Amino acid sequence: MSIVDLQIRHDFGRFALDVKASSAGPVLGIFGPSGSGKSTILNAISGFVHPQHAHISIMTRTVCRTPGGTVVPPHRREVGYVTQDALLFPHLSVRGNLAFSPRCLGLDSLGGKRVLDVLRLAPLLERRVQELSGGEKQRVALGRALLSQPQLLLLDEPMSALDSRLAREVLALLMEVKRTLQVPMLLVSHQESEMAALADDCILLENGRIAAQGPPLQILARPGRLGGLDNILRLEVARHEPERGITWLVLPGQQQLAMPLSTAAAGQTVSVGVHADEIILCRQRPEGLSARNVVRCLVDGLGAAGTDSLVRLKLGELRLLAHVTHAAVEELGLQPEGEVFAIIKSNSVIRLAV
Template sequence: MTAPPSAAPMLSVEEMSVGYGRRTVLADVDLRVASGSITAVLGPSGCGKTTLLRAVAGLEPITAGVIAIAGRTVSGAGRHVPPERRDVGLVPQEGALFPHLTVRRNIGFGLRGRAGRRERVDELIDLVGLHDLADRRPGSLSGGQRQRVALARALAPAPALIGLDEPFSALDSGLRTRLRAEVGVLLRSSGATVLLVTHDPAEALALADQVVVLLDGRVHQVGAPEELYTAPADFRVGELFGELNRLTLDGEVHFLRPHELTLARTGIDGLPGSVAAVEFRGSHHLVSVAPTDGQPPVAVAIPATGEVPEPGTAVVVRAGRS
C-alpha cells in the first residue's frame, strides 16, 4: 500500500540540475517518492531519465539542488555521499549478473559477512520463484529469469530505495508483459520503494502509483497513471500514452483518443471529412479521417466487429461513443 501523502518521502529531489560543461541534461527537477510506493519516470530516449536515476544512486554528480534518501541528504549543499553508502539497490538494463557465480551466490553477493545471509537468500529465491535453479549460473537462464535474479540481488540488503533502469527493454514483447506482471507482484509483496525508469507507457501505467513525465530534461507533469492518461497537461504528455487527436469541435480545442471518438453518416453535427485509410489493429480498426476544413488527420477506433467504411467515404467525426 502506498504511504499516505502526509508521510515523509523515502526519496526527495529538490530543484536538482545535472550538466556537463555547457550542456544541461536535467534542470530544476522536483520529485517525491513515498515509502513503499512505485514511481515511474517516463519519457523518450535522451530526455534525462537514466541520468536522473544515476544521480539519485550517486553515480552522477549534480550541479544544483538537493537529493535526500530516507531523510538524509546525499547530494547537494557541498555534500556527496558515495554510491555504496546511499542505501540504493540498482538494477541496470541487462541485469549485470556475475557470470561465474550461481543464482544463489549472485543474490547473496551484497550480504557477505552478514548474519542470516543464507536465510535471506533462500527467502528471496522463493520470492522470485527460482528455487529449482538456485545452483545454476546466469548463462543457463532465460532473459526473464536473469532479470528476476538481478531484482532479488538488489532486494537482498533491503535497501531504502530500488532503482530499475529499463528492466524489461531487452525482452521480447510477450515475455516483457508477463515479467512486468510478475515483477509488480514481487515488488508489492516486498514492500520496496521503487524508482522505475522507462520509455514504455504500458510499464508506467501498469506498475506505478505515480508517474513523472520527463521531457527535454524537465518535469512536465506528475500524477497518478489514470490522471496522466485521461488529463494530460499538454499534447506532448498525452502522446506518450498512445495515439491522441488534437482537433477543434464547436470552436473548442480537444485532446481526444481514438476510442473517445465515433464515426457517423454525413448530414448530422460533427466534424465532416473523408476516410483516408483503415488499419486493422487486432482488437479494433483504426480509421484515419481527413477533415474537410484542413485540420490534421483524425484517428478513430472502431471495434473489430463493427462496420468499417471504405477509403474515400464521406463521414462525420463526433466526440463520444455511439
C-alpha cells in the same frame, strides 16, 4: 513519508538538468523520451554522478548535498539497481550473484526465502548465469537487488531488452514484488503500459525539466501524448474461462473483450490498456481469425498523427484510438459514422494496476 526528494541542477553544456520533486510513491515513475535526463537522475540517486547543485534524500536520509555538503558513496546509499541488461557477474553462479551483497539477507532466512519464492529463484540457484534465459537473468538481477535490502529499488528500463511476452512476465513479477514485498521503487521507462501498471505517482520529464507530476493515468493521458498506451478503459469482468486462459470483459452493445486470464473477480471493474498500434481495422466482419476480439464500432473521427492517421472509434460511451496509415484510411474508405470492426488480440489487452 516521501520515498525520495530530489533537487538537482546540473549544466552539461548542451543540456541542463533542473528538477525538483518529491514523492510518497510507493512506486514513482519517471517517464520521458530518451535524452530527457532520466538516466542522469538515476545516476545521481545511486551516486555515480555528482550534480553541481543537488540535495537528494532517499527515505528522508540525505545522500547528496552539493556543493560542499555530504556525499554518501554508492555502496552506502542502500539502493538496488536493476537495468535493462541484467548485469549478472559472469564469474559467479546464480547463488553467488544473489548472495553478493554484504547486506544480503540469508537465502535461508525468512525474508530471503520470500524473495526467492516471489521471483521463483529456488530452481535456478546452482545454475551458471550463462545458461539462463533473458527473463531468468532479469529475475536473478531483481532478486540480487532485493536481497541486498534496499531502501529504494531503482529500475532503469528493466523490461526494454526483453521481447513483449517476457516483458509482460517481468512486469507481472514487479507488480507482485510491489504487492508482497512492499519495497519502494523508482521506475524509469518510456513505456506507458509499464508506467500505468506499476507507478502510483508519475513524473513527466522533458528536456531536463519536470513537465508534470501526478497519477500516471492523468499524466500519460495528457493531450499530445501518443504512440504508447493510448486506450485506457475501465471495464467490468464478465466471466473467466480458465481452461482457455481467457477473461471476458463487458463492452457496450452486448459485446465482450477477451484478455489474458485475470485474478479479478467477476463483476469487479478493472483497468486495461490497449496500444493504438495494436488495433487492426476491417470493413467486414472477418472470419477464421486467430485474434479473439472482433469488436463492432462506429468511426467517431479521423485525425492525423505525424505521417499516419489516427482513427477514433466509438462503442456506446467508449472511445478507442487506432493508429493506422493514411493509405489504410483511404483504402478502407473510412467515413465518420461508418461501421468498422476493430481486431484486437487478447494478449494486447493489458491489465493495469490502477
